[in-house]
Amino acid sequence: MSEQRLGRAAFLSVLGIGGLGLLAGNRISRALSTPLGAAGQVVPQGLKDVLPIGGWRIYAIAPPWPEFHPAKYRLEITGRVQRPISLRWDELMALPSARQTTDFHCVTGWTVGGVHWQGVRLQTLWDMVEPLPDARYANFVSLEQPYVDTLSLRQTTLPNVMLAHHMDDAPLTRAHGAPLRLVIPEMYGYKGVKWLTRIELVPNLVPGFWEQNGYDVDAWVGRSNGY
Amino acid sequence: MAAPTATEYVRRFSLAERLAHWAAASAFLVMTATGLILYLPAFASLAADRVLWKSLHVGAAIGFWAGLVAVVAASPRGLARTASELDRFDDDDRAWLAWAVRRRGPEPPAGRFNAGQKLNAAVIAGLAVVFTVSGVLILLQESDAAFRGATSAILVHDWATWLAVPLVAGHVYLATLNASTRHSLRGMTLGTVRRDWARRHHPKWEAECE
Numbered sequence: 001m002s003e004q005r006l007g008r009a010a011f012l013s014v015l016g017i018g019g020l021g022l023l024a025g026n027r028i029s030r031a032l033s034t035p036l037g038a039a040g041q042v043v044p045q046g047l048k049d050v051l052p053i054g055g056w057r058i059y060a061i062a063p064p065w066p067e068f069h070p071a072k073y074r075l076e077i078t079g080r081v082q083r084p085i086s087l088r089w090d091e092l093m094a095l096p097s098a099r100q101t102t103d104f105h106c107v108t109g110w111t112v113g114g115v116h117w118q119g120v121r122l123q124t125l126w127d128m129v130e131p132l133p134d135a136r137y138a139n140f141v142s143l144e145q146p147y148v149d150t151l152s153l154r155q156t157t158l159p160n161v162m163l164a165h166h167m168d169d170a171p172l173t174r175a176h177g178a179p180l181r182l183v184i185p186e187m188y189g190y191k192g193v194k195w196l197t198r199i200e201l202v203p204n205l206v207p208g209f210w211e212q213n214g215y216d217v218d219a220w221v222g223r224s225n226g227y
Numbered sequence: 228m229a230a231p232t233a234t235e236y237v238r239r240f241s242l243a244e245r246l247a248h249w250a251a252a253s254a255f256l257v258m259t260a261t262g263l264i265l266y267l268p269a270f271a272s273l274a275a276d277r278v279l280w281k282s283l284h285v286g287a288a289i290g291f292w293a294g295l296v297a298v299v300a301a302s303p304r305g306l307a308r309t310a311s312e313l314d315r316f317d318d319d320d321r322a323w324l325a326w327a328v329r330r331r332g333p334e335p336p337a338g339r340f341n342a343g344q345k346l347n348a349a350v351i352a353g354l355a356v357v358f359t360v361s362g363v364l365i366l367l368q369e370s371d372a373a374f375r376g377a378t379s380a381i382l383v384h385d386w387a388t389w390l391a392v393p394l395v396a397g398h399v400y401l402a403t404l405n406a407s408t409r410h411s412l413r414g415m416t417l418g419t420v421r422r423d424w425a426r427r428h429h430p431k432w433e434a435e436c437e
Contacts, residue, residue, distance in 0.1 A: 007314035007349040014353025018383055022361060025379030057266070059277060109368040110381050
């Protein structure tokens, strides 16, 4: 009776496949993403919100996720401004909107490439409220308390920074921060406040939620958080 | 040979084997639960304290390796024999694999482990290493951006999960629900199994038992 060491062969095969995956997994996955993307079109939205399809991972800090009620929702802009405003959902949607396709980078290491965003540029809002000369920072306050993050006023008007209300040609879903989130592709996702409801203009820097937990204030992709 | 009586038991698993098994099983349970909470958007909305779930997840991994090292240190020769037993597939084992696929004819006789159990042990051991390596890389790239994009660690950790969860679920089904095999759970908890059950499922091993 002949014996074969199939146990270690199976063990080493798993290690080999795992090692190959570590080196080339993302490339293999990208090569498959076109056929998988086509198949993804038929996956119902409910399932997409439950499974991390398309590479998204949904992080929240205080359950459950805030709910969006169009009649109750307001975007307030307050603090060091000439004219504080409180915009209803229909008023916000009536503002001129811009479109962009940018990559989304999370500080934990994953990236979703080529996300289509549509939303309002911050300059449009600043023209309405007229920031006072001592307004140097903008605090973006989420409906998900106590999440808040901050940008310098100058950073808010960098190219590709917007308050997005549509993602991939559909209204922003609850998982992605409905009805409005901050998008700043040059920084890691923790700066992109979801479920946005208030912007406060202030003279001095107030560290945001993750900054109070040790993350960098300026979350430049590839140039912060230990890089 | 006398007909086996229902009350006669034979020892199937040593204490070291059982401790190694339950170290892996409990760690897998904790890591699957906390991993799904960290991974699935639906759970992220219910359990938001990522820092807590992450430390439980990583703590279970450290606990598993520490436990395994301790058990191996306590019984190095016994567990080396077990590993060698799991490694070697004889002619009956290879016939068993073909039988398991085709499901025709009588079940080829198994030793203390059948070929499916040997294969399961090898694949799970491989996955434990893959989970650990990719998990350490995920930790590194979370704390140091220099590791970001260097490997596909998150993707590999995900794939390993999709492979390991059905494998373990099938293993648990056979050990707890499936009527003909669930007696094996007694062997993995108390160490002994009924001799008549051993004769039916592991005849070559039962024949060698005192």
